Amino acid sequence: MKDDQTNPHRRGFLKAGAAAGLASGAGIARAALTRTPADDAQRQVEPFYGAHQAGIVTPQQSHTYMAAFDVKTESRDELVALLRAWTLASARMARGDTAGALDTPDDKPASDSADILGLGASALTITFGFGPTLFKTSDGKDRFGLAAKRPAALVDLPRFNGDQLIPEKTGGDIMIQACANDAQIAFHAVRQLARMGTSANVTSIRWGQAGFLSGPKGQTPRNLMGFKDGTNNPSTSQPPLMNQFVWADGADAPWMKGGTYTVVRRIRITLEHWDTMELGFQEQVFGRHKYSGAPIGKKKEFDAVDLDTADKDGNPAIAENSHVRLSNHMTNNGMQILRRSYSYNDGTNFYIERWPPWRQETEYDAGLIFVAHQSDPRTGFIPINTKLAKFDMMNQFTTHVGSAIFAVPPGAKEGSYIGAALFEA
Amino acid sequence: MKDDQTNPHRRGFLKAGAAAGLASGAGIARAALTRTPADDAQRQVEPFYGAHQAGIVTPQQSHTYMAAFDVKTESRDELVALLRAWTLASARMARGDTAGALDTPDDKPASDSADILGLGASALTITFGFGPTLFKTSDGKDRFGLAAKRPAALVDLPRFNGDQLIPEKTGGDIMIQACANDAQIAFHAVRQLARMGTSANVTSIRWGQAGFLSGPKGQTPRNLMGFKDGTNNPSTSQPPLMNQFVWADGADAPWMKGGTYTVVRRIRITLEHWDTMELGFQEQVFGRHKYSGAPIGKKKEFDAVDLDTADKDGNPAIAENSHVRLSNHMTNNGMQILRRSYSYNDGTNFYIERWPPWRQETEYDAGLIFVAHQSDPRTGFIPINTKLAKFDMMNQFTTHVGSAIFAVPPGAKEGSYIGAALFEA
Numbered sequence: 101m102k103d104d105q106t107n108p109h110r111r112g113f114l115k116a117g118a119a120a121g122l123a124s125g126a127g128i129a130r131a132a133l134t135r136t137p138a139d140d141a142q143r144q145v146e147p148f149y150g151a152h153q154a155g156i157v158t159p160q161q162s163h164t165y166m167a168a169f170d171v172k173t174e175s176r177d178e179l180v181a182l183l184r185a186w187t188l189a190s191a192r193m194a195r196g197d198t199a200g201a202l203d204t205p206d207d208k209p210a211s212d213s214a215d216i217l218g219l220g221a222s223a224l225t226i227t228f229g230f231g232p233t234l235f236k237t238s239d240g241k242d243r244f245g246l247a248a249k250r251p252a253a254l255v256d257l258p259r260f261n262g263d264q265l266i267p268e269k270t271g272g273d274i275m276i277q278a279c280a281n282d283a284q285i286a287f288h289a290v291r292q293l294a295r296m297g298t299s300a301n302v303t304s305i306r307w308g309q310a311g312f313l314s315g316p317k318g319q320t321p322r323n324l325m326g327f328k329d330g331t332n333n334p335s336t337s338q339p340p341l342m343n344q345f346v347w348a349d350g351a352d353a354p355w356m357k358g359g360t361y362t363v364v365r366r367i368r369i370t371l372e373h374w375d376t377m378e379l380g381f382q383e384q385v386f387g388r389h390k391y392s393g394a395p396i397g398k399k400k401e402f403d404a405v406d407l408d409t410a411d412k413d414g415n416p417a418i419a420e421n422s423h424v425r426l427s428n429h430m431t432n433n434g435m436q437i438l439r440r441s442y443s444y445n446d447g448t449n450f451y452i453e454r455w456p457p458w459r460q461e462t463e464y465d466a467g468l469i470f471v472a473h474q475s476d477p478r479t480g481f482i483p484i485n486t487k488l489a490k491f492d493m494m495n496q497f498t499t500h501v502g503s504a505i506f507a508v509p510p511g512a513k514e515g516s517y518i519g520a521a522l523f524e525a
Numbered sequence: 526m527k528d529d530q531t532n533p534h535r536r537g538f539l540k541a542g543a544a545a546g547l548a549s550g551a552g553i554a555r556a557a558l559t560r561t562p563a564d565d566a567q568r569q570v571e572p573f574y575g576a577h578q579a580g581i582v583t584p585q586q587s588h589t590y591m592a593a594f595d596v597k598t599e600s601r602d603e604l605v606a607l608l609r610a611w612t613l614a615s616a617r618m619a620r621g622d623t624a625g626a627l628d629t630p631d632d633k634p635a636s637d638s639a640d641i642l643g644l645g646a647s648a649l650t651i652t653f654g655f656g657p658t659l660f661k662t663s664d665g666k667d668r669f670g671l672a673a674k675r676p677a678a679l680v681d682l683p684r685f686n687g688d689q690l691i692p693e694k695t696g697g698d699i700m701i702q703a704c705a706n707d708a709q710i711a712f713h714a715v716r717q718l719a720r721m722g723t724s725a726n727v728t729s730i731r732w733g734q735a736g737f738l739s740g741p742k743g744q745t746p747r748n749l750m751g752f753k754d755g756t757n758n759p760s761t762s763q764p765p766l767m768n769q770f771v772w773a774d775g776a777d778a779p780w781m782k783g784g785t786y787t788v789v790r791r792i793r794i795t796l797e798h799w800d801t802m803e804l805g806f807q808e809q810v811f812g813r814h815k816y817s818g819a820p821i822g823k824k825k826e827f828d829a830v831d832l833d834t835a836d837k838d839g840n841p842a843i844a845e846n847s848h849v850r851l852s853n854h855m856t857n858n859g860m861q862i863l864r865r866s867y868s869y870n871d872g873t874n875f876y877i878e879r880w881p882p883w884r885q886e887t888e889y890d891a892g893l894i895f896v897a898h899q900s901d902p903r904t905g906f907i908p909i910n911t912k913l914a915k916f917d918m919m920n921q922f923t924t925h926v927g928s929a930i931f932a933v934p935p936g937a938k939e940g941s942y943i944g945a946a947l948f949e950a
Contacts, residue, residue: 380630
C-alpha cells in the first residue's frame with residue numbers, strides 16, 4: 101500500500117513546486133487547487149468521524165453513487181491497510197479536499213482525478229459496509245479469520261418471490277456509498293477509493309450505481325412513480341426511535357454496536373406502463389392519494405394511516421394488497437425500517453420479446469435504488485419484503501434486479517479507521 | 526391526438542372538484558398542485574418561445590436528459606398534431622407547470638406523472654431536432670413529403686475511424702433534449718413527451734440518456750477526465766460569433782434559418798485506465814495543464830493556445846497528436862463548433878475478454894455525452910472529428926458508442942409549433 105499522505109518526497113515536491121513560482125502544471129500554487137464553492141449547498145460539510153457513520157441519519161442529499169467491491173487479496177493486513185487509507189482519504193474528501201495531496205510529480209499518477217476542483221464538499225458522506233461473503237465464502241472458507249465475528253443479523257438474504265437478480269448487480273464483500281448535493285462529487289468519492297483499492301491490488305469493483313433525489317426543501321420527496329416516498333419513515337430526529345429501529349445493539353457482535361444493517365435493492369420500474377394507468381388505480385396500488393400524499397380517504401400527507409376504514413361499499417378504503425397496508429408497521433409487528441432510497445436513471449435498453457406478440461421496444465432502465473437501514477433485517481426488511489413480494493399490487497410494475505446486504509459498522513474515531521473494532525479486537 | 530388543454534370536460538372536472546372541497550385525491554385544491562420552488566436555481570425560468578430554440582446558447586444547466594424517437598405513423602397530419610401538442614406541453618413545463626392540467630378524473634390516466642410537484646422550472650429548456658431519416662429513409666422512401674426540404678447540411682454522418690456504434694444508441698427521426706438544474710425535472714420533461722407520442726401511436730422512444738455537469742459558478746466545468754472542457758468555445762455572448770458558427774443561414778432550406786445542426790456522440794471513457802496514467806502524460810494528451818487549464822507552457826486557462834512554441838528539446842510544447850492541437854480552430858480552417866456536452870454515468874457493466882489474458886472485470890459505463898451545435902457540420906464536426914478519430918492520443922481512452930445528427934429548427938412563436946416552417950411552407 102502506498103499512502104500519499106505520509107510520503108515525504110511528495111510533500112517535499114509540493115513545497116518546491118510552490119516555491120518555484122508556477123513553473124509547471126504540477127507545481128502551481130496550492131491555493132489555486134483548493135475547492136472554492138459558490139453556494140450554500142456546495143459549502144455544506146458533514147463530519148466524517150463520529151459515533152455513527154455519516155450517511156445513515158444524515159438529511160438525505162440530492163445525489164448518490166453506491167458501489168460494492170470484491171476483495172481480491174488473501175491478506176488480512178493488506179485489507180486493513182486499505183481500510184486505513186480509505187478512512188483517511190474519505191475524511192479528506194468529506195471536508196471538501198481531494199482524496200490525496202495534489203503534489204504529484206509529472207511522472208506519477210495523480211492521487212486525485214481532479215474533476216471536483218473548485219467544487220465544495222457538498223455535504224458529502226461516505227458510508228462503508230461489510231457483506232456476508234467477507235466473513236465466510238459460499239464454500240465455507242474463513243477468508244480473513246472473521247467467521248466467528250459474523251453477526252447473526254448479517255444473514256444471507258432469502259430469495260424473494262419474483263426476484264430477477266442479475267449477479268453482476270448483486271452482493272459484494274464491501275459497500276461504499278457516497279451521498280452529496282452534486283452528482284460529480286458523489287461519483288468522485290467512490291472513484292478515488294476504487295482506484296486506491298485497484299492499485300493496491302486489494303479490491304475490484306463489483307457493481308456501481310448512480311442515484312438522485314429531487315425534493316422540495318423540507319417536504320417528502322416524490323419517487324419516479326410520482327408518489328411521496330418516505331412519509332412513514334421513523335423520524336431521524338428522535339434518537340429513541342433510531343436506537344430501537346436503526347442502530348445495532350451489538351449484543352452478539354460488539355464491534356457492530358452503533359452500526360446498522362443496510363439492504364440495497366435495485367428495483368427497475370416500468371414507467372412507460374405505469375404512466376398509462378388510471379389515476380384512481382395508481383392510488384389504490386399505493387394506498388395513498390397521489391397529489392396530497394394522504395392515506396386514501398384522508399386529506400393530508402401526515403394524517404394517520406387507518407387500515408380499518410371502509411369505503412361506501414364496505415370494502416377497505418386502503419386496499420388489501422396496497423403497498424401502504426402491506427408495508428405499514430401495524431401489519432408488521434410494529435417493526436420499522438429507515439428507508440433512504442434514491443431514484444436511478446441509466447438511460448434505456450433495447451428489449452426483444454421472444455414469444456408472441458414478439459414485441460421489440462426501447463425501455464427506460466430507471467427506477468429505485470431502495471436503501472433501508474435497520475437494527476436487524478430478520479425482523480425488518482426480510483419479513484416486510486416477503487409479504488410485499490407476494491402480495492403487493494405494485495409488483496406488476498417493479499422488478500428487483502439487484503440486491504445486497506451489509507453490516508455497516510459504527511463510525512471511526514479520528515486516528516482510527518472504519519471497521520477497526522472488527523479487525524483489532 | 527388528445528389535447529388535454531382544450532378538453533372542456535376536464536376543465537369542468539377541475540372546477541367541480543375544487544368546489545366540492547377536497548372530496549377526492551383528484552379533486553384537491555389546485556393551489557396545492559402548483560410547484561413551489563425553494564431556491565433560486567429551482568425558480569429560474571427560461572423562455573420556451575423565441576427566435577431560436579432554448580437550450581443551445583442558454584447557459585448550461587446542471588442536468589440533461591436526451592432522447593431520440595422513431596416516428597411510427599405514416600400520417601403527416603398525425604405527426605404535425607403531435608408536434609403541436611409537444612410544443613404546448615413544453616411551453617407549460619418550461620414555465621414550471623405540469624405537461625397537462627392535473628384535473629384528471631380517477632378513471633383516466635393523468636396528463637402528468639406528477640413526480641415534479643413542488644419543484645420549480647429549474648431553468649428547464651426543451652430542444653427539438655429532426656434527423657435525416659425523417660426526410661428520407663435508407664430505402665429512399667419520402668415518408669412525409671419532406672425530401673425536397675432536406676437541408677444539404679443535414680448529411681448522414683460518415684463512419685469515423687474507431688467508431689464502435691451501438692445501433693440502439695444511434696440515430697433517430699426526432700431528438701428531444703431537456704436540460705435543467707435538476708435531474709428529475711429534465712427526465713420528467715422527456716418522459717411526458719414520450720408518453721404523449723406513445724399514447725397517440727405516433728412515436729416510440731429509440732434511445733434515452735441522462736447527463737450531468739458540475740462546475741463552479743462562472744468557471745469552465747471539468748469533465749470526468751479532470752480537465753476543463755469548453756475553454757475555447759466560441760462565446761455565446763457574442764452574437765456575430767453565433768451567427769457565424771452556430772446559427773444556420775437557411776440558404777438552401779429557408780425553414781432552418783435561425784436553427785442549428787446538432788451532433789450527439791455517446792463517448793465512453795475508460796476512467797479506470799485513465800486514472801492510472803502519469804499526470805504529465807495526461808497533460809500531453811490534452812495539450813493543457815490539468816489543474817490550471819492553461820495551454821502547455823502557459824500559466825492561465827485563457828492564455829492563447831500557441832501551437833508554434835517548442836520545448837527545450839525543440840519539440841512542440843503542445844504535442845502533435847494532442848487533443849487541443851488537433852481540435853483547435855487554427856488547424857481547422859478557422860472553424861469552430863459550440864460544444865455543450867454533459868458527463869454521463871450509467872453505473873457499471875460486467876465485461877469479459879474473449880482472448881488472452883481472458884480478463885473479466887466490472888467497468889464504469891461512464892463518459893461524455895458530446896453535444897455540438899454548428900451552422901454546418903460539413904465544415905464543423907465532420908472534418909474536425911475525422912482528424913481526431915485518426916490521430917488524437919485521447920482515443921486510447923475513449924470509444925464512440927452512440928451517434929446522431931439533427932436539424933434543430935428555429936424557435937416557435939407562441940400559437941405556432943416547433944417545425945411549423947418545415948411542414949406548413
